[in-house]
Amino acid sequence: MAHTGRKDAPELPDFSLLKRLAKDQLIFLLEELPGRKDLFIDADLMSPLDRIANVSTLKQHEVDKLYKVELKPIVSVSDQLCFLIRPRIQTVKWITDIVNSDKASGRFRRYKIIFTPQKFYACDAVLEEQGVYGDVSSDEWAFYLLPLDDDIISMELPEFFRDYFLEGDQRWMTTAGSALHLLYSLYGPFSKVYGIGRCAKMVYESWREQVEDGEQKARQPEIGNVFLIDRDVDFVTPLCSQVVYEGLVDDIFRIKCGCVEFGPEVTSSEKSVKVMLNSQDKVFNEIRNEHFSNVFGFLSQKARNLQTAYDKRRGMDIQQMKTFVSEELKGLKQEHRLLSLHIGASESIMKKKTKQDFQELLKTEHSLLEDFEVRECIGFIEEHINRQVSMIESLRLLSLLSLTENGLLPKDYRSLKAQYLQSYGSEHLLTFANLRQMGLLVEQQPGEALTAVESKVGKLGVLSNNLNDFPQKTVPFEETGKLTDAFSSLAKKSNFRALSKKLMLIPKTGEEYDLRVPRDMAYIFSGAYIPLSCKLIEQVLERDGWSGLEEVTRLLNGHEFAVTGGSSGTEARIKTDSQRIILVMFLGGCTYSEMSALRFIGREKGYKFIVVTTAITNSGRLLEALLERQA
Template identity: 50%
Template sequence: MPGCLSSRLLDLKPQPPGPTHTPVGAGALPGRKDLFIDPALMPLLDRITGSSVLKKHEVDKFFKLDGKHIPGGCEQRFFLIRPEESMVKIVADSLNADKACSFRRKCKIIFTPRKLFCCDTILELEGVYGDVSCEEWECDLVPVYDDVLSMEIPAFFRDFFLEGNQCWLYTVAKSLCKLQSIYGTFGKVYGIGRSAKMVNELMEAFSGDFEDGTNGKGNNWSLFLIDRDVDFVTPLCSQVTFQGLLDDVFTIKCGSVEFGSEVTGSEKNVKINLGSGDKVFAEICDQHFSNVFGFLSSKAKTLQASYDKRHGMDIRNMKDFVANELRMLKQQHRFLSLYIGACEVIMKKKMKGDLKEQLKVEHALFEGTDTKRCISYIEECINRQCPLPEVLRLLCLLSVTEGGLLPNDLRNLKNHLLQSYGTEQLLTLANLRRAGLLADQQPLETMGKLVADKTVGKAVDVSNVTSSHLVLVFFLGGCSFSEIAALRFLGRSKGYRFVVGTTALTNSPRLLEALMDA
């Protein structure tokens, strides 16, 4: 687990990353080395450790591992990658390119969070197994916010819920056991779904492998394990909180967002961490988007009033103002300016996409009324060739809320979609069916049913579950910012403290793109 893990809800103190918490820290060979990084891991690495820390481990240069071979460089090369076939092949191609030039160097592949058996197989098939050493970097739960821990494994959703690959369950169970060893054993564990049951069984099997570092004085807390396929409706809905829309439009990566020229007003991009140090974001992140402009306007007036009070100050008071308040006011003003610019971009993009009409259609789906109007709207989106993930989102939402589609309606929509977006989308539609997002309506199926039969069971009231007031809710397959906002609201209403854990932070485009094969 990263040494920088910090969450006030778990009473953790920030710690600088130690030598084993950086990918090149544990067992690193002495001497200068180049580090090639899987592009998907760059936000994660930036969150955990900066370039200055890696420089201390004699990392000379950083490169994005994009398939282009870079000749020359240091005599040592480290490759930081996920255990994915495509990434291993890129590394093998780089090693073979060196061999073709008769250039010999020491190479090491660092797999995170673990190496899979298939990786060795690929290295053998590519003829480079003996030319490289391998290590694992167990980067488990990363604190992206004070109350959110993410494993940053977006592949979990497709691997488990579509392909039935259970390789990540071991990683999840081991991470949760590590969490218990640091902060105390979970008083009670609840789960719903197939992967939740498997993770719980693995946790019980691992229980003897981890010592209790709290000496029995750890947190009295509970764990909820929730499969993503238990509730597809929530991530398929349009997000209406500021943070949710920020993610939809700009994409939040590992707790950070990057704004381009349309927000900053200059050619230079600005990247900011959306953490607890940003008081402006902390106040607006979970607000309904319609309320954000008013809040930012009010905040701007308050900041201006704070600036204006410097007028008429004597030298002593002015010195105190500059030393204690001015820097904070300038920082808040900077954030305020960026968020106002982001709101303007969100308004332009969402209004262009007819957000109000989409919300009306979604409300009709939830109420189980006017299904024909909803189908007509989806057909209209197909005719306008709206972005495919948006069309698939509405189609899947219709299927899930209606407990499946009438065979004739499904056939017509499917043919309509294939004619507009191409027959290559057949694989995507097949994947949606396998994952349970698209289905035929069965006889005697209850209309307007939001959740599939697999979730039917005895409802659980949190107040009857735990007296600890500290609950870890872990989503297997991804969690949306809408769900995080809902849990924060529930915590404030009921007096509980929720920590959200997830295999990855997701939204409807990322959820559906994981199933797209065209």
């Protein structure tokens, strides 16, 4: 059932060191405020912090009470307040209100702000503006990377996607460069760095600057090649319905920081249960990459094997029973508990995902990907909108239609947009503007307009290259405004159909596709589509660069690069173990389906992939980040 990899596959590096480093630095920062203190933690840092340092660890270092940052007056009576926050202006303003309120009431306290992963100039400016700069000490907790599993590392920065790809805010570039530099200093040097996308290029340049500024130490590399890829290189893949087990669990139950909460419908009791989903869970590890249609067969076989193991105790003498209880029983009980949870989760997924509606939905998606019966697909989407099935699902289908058709015909765009706004509310006009700016949901432009746009792209490319020569200088606000307007006016083109033909992303129809024994990465979408992002990575690794893919990179608006890293050419030619360990960094998020596809290539070609991502994403999270809700 679970696919066996090649026997010569290399061993992955040990990433637990990243956790230890983060924990030690946090403890050091807390101890810099000696004595008992109350700690206020940003809501979205709660789960990552729990993976690094639990409550008992914090208590050992004189943290008295823990509070969640809620942007309202505080009830703490402690004389020392410590704030562990993301560098957000709103949160810093809230802290300045607390300090000024204490001052007004004549109360003296000590305050410390720990920004993570870094502090931005704007945060200091707010402290200065509000007159509390001298009353507050601040520091940075360089918590860039959280290992979620043996081969998954997350920066846990979901805001990266909207900040950069929608708002053009480049403040996280240095953060991503620092994260890459941390991996380089612990597990490098890297032999080759490949990348595609404007953001990937900036992150690469930020990392190179840090490498040049730091000390060069010769050591045995544990990671060979690195591939940086922007999320906007491939929007189609995250917008497709996930059908591998791990992807479905994420879509339905929302995996948060490598942990999922199964409710009463799964546990068959009144309580919810939190479960860590990683390779330590033997049951999960064998089904995570499987197409959902294969999961029940595996789970029932597993249940039979477990029963056989339990039945062994019959007829045992006392000594054998003693050995069984001390060595096997605990493991069997744990496996039994996990098995029953995954069976419960699978049943819950079955109820939601095997209804006729879902089958129709998949059929529509596959037709869009194959450019087949598009008018019928539009009819299905209209019905989906008018029945108000799901606001996000309707947006997903509209975006998928636009991306695969390289934009909608003006009459279709106007009609579908009007129906959507009638069904879900006129406040979503701004959401449509965001989707248009991202190139996710656009009208097809007349041919003349596109040539004008292409010349504008060329001019902006030159301008952005000139700007990159001055990384330390601040561009005046008026100029950045003009730049943003210029970028947002571009009619982004998807070119999906042409890319699909060039890279053969759609397997030939008419051929039987056995999902139990997949022949390519298309199995993660029921044999209908090979994910563009993963196909690109596979092709570049096969060719050792972008040669032969010039037409593909042109369709993807360029910004590709391939640079030889720290090792010498001779070393790079020898396929050592580290050479077959590939680090892929997704800037803007990565889905569990893409991870499954990369693991599949790894098993086939003898590679091991490590996925580093700004955050784990799926169609729901990606589109929710682009919604404009009224305040």
